[in-house]
Amino acid sequence: MTKGNNEDGERMSRRVMLAGTTLALGIGAAGAAVRSAAAQTKISQAAAKYQNTPKGQQSCATCVNFQPPNACKFVEGTISPNGWCLMFAAKT
Numbered sequence: 758m759t760k761g762n763n764e765d766g767e768r769m770s771r772r773v774m775l776a777g778t779t780l781a782l783g784i785g786a787a788g789a790a791v792r793s794a795a796a797q798t799k800i801s802q803a804a805a806k807y808q809n810t811p812k813g814q815q816s817c818a819t820c821v822n823f824q825p826p827n828a829c830k831f832v833e834g835t836i837s838p839n840g841w842c843l844m845f846a847a848k849t
């Protein structure tokens with residue numbers, strides 16, 4: 758093996774390492790973008806027809822989307838356990 762071949766190998770290794778680092782940074786940025794998009798998927802209370810009172814037997818406290826003590830996976834703002842909206846989905 759000649760000295761030239763070793764240098765080529767080292768240069769190639771550095772290129773591979775740099776490419777890997779760039780790829781890892783790219784994936785990290787994409788992941789942050791996805792997380793950011795997910796955080797922005799909540800809709801307004803008006804769009805969900807949210808109300809502060811139950812609808813019959815249905816209320817946020819019994820909805821799978823409710824996040825105690827006062828939030829919802831899909832609707833913005835403060836959500837009452839006694840509230841209700843169009844996206845109600847009963848816990849099973």
Ligand code: SF4
Nearest residue numbers: 817820822823829842
């Ligand atoms: S009823 Fe609507 S606002 Fe209440 S927790 Fe379920 S999805 Fe959220």
